[in-house]
Amino acid sequence: MTRNLTTIAFDADDTLWHNERFFKLTQARFHDLLADFADPDHLGERLLAAEKRNIAQYGFGIKGFVLSMIETAIDVTEDRVPARVIREIIEAGQEMLRHPIELLPNAAETVASLAETHRVLLVTKGDLLDQERKLAQSGLGELFDGVEIVSAKTPPVYHAIFDRHGEGAAHAMMVGNSMKSDVIPVIEAGGWGVFVPHGLSWEIEHADPPDRAERYREIPDLGALPALVRSLD
Template structure:
């Protein structure tokens, strides 16, 4: 291992384990619950608008989604939704919070290769208790030196993490499925990013373009490609 320490940050949801598929399955059931009132497109559009309006108060995660779903249901039914239907929405939220943690293909093997040679961090946003639960149940916790569960992932957040953990931006690589949250802010600070797309992207996380960052941005098809990408990255920056 060289004297220069390279640090690799990992997003959690849809990078280490499946998450958006759980939300999509609940969306299907939510649409069905409101089908006699509105079409699916209206339900989706109203739910998303409600989530965005409440984001500052509720933050990311299942609890905020559930509260916004109840508010959306009341709005779209003009208050006609029954207590039993609200109970069903609450139960959907509980099911999401209790859902088993399912790792993405190749994650465990990739971390096993990288952990001995590099300092690894988890940097994820969402509900504190839920993210802690998922990391604990994932069996991956011992691979990471530090865990950061944050309310937002922007330049200010990453800069604060760099200061707290003594990380030089040029020695940092962030791995994640979201260009908006995992890649763009890190590139702006002078770090590097490895984008591993997930097959579903939440509308709020979509961006059209990635800033030019020659030698600092990598597009991967699978997390299994990461060790070779890290080897090339450390050779170039070392």
């Protein structure tokens, strides 16, 4: 008889390691650079609108964020943005790409523990090279039975991943900090969606929790995951 739960997939950014804090710091620096041209609230709205427009072209990640900042700087200055500002935006993005990985509490212990009893996967969105860099620096790479870096997290994508790496979505769980990407679509695919809140979140990833879904769970941090998994097995 097939076990109820055989495969556990983890999101990466702000689930296993810090990420959004570096975007927030860079955005604050961006606001300082453009302070003479736009107030922070207006600039934040313009930047978010640019990010939403550009996801289809640039995807998720630092490079798309930098390009959206440059586009916003050009727009709010009506093509008068100084070259030094563009240079500083690019340098800020380069600093983000070099920033060392900081694991979240209980991340390493939880992945290692569950890897002893289940198939564990990493399923993340973002730039391929950057996500590979972060995984290599995290020290967690050898624990995963598979790594999937995707352009979007949708029910068909989860179906394909869990069919490829396991016994299908019905026997799989996705764990992450994004209700929109890590929880709702995997539940729609027939799997378990586990929400792990993070103090910072990207506005684009906000969504209402599927409170009535039988396969929805929320835990306070990754340290609570092994007990949840045991209860479902």
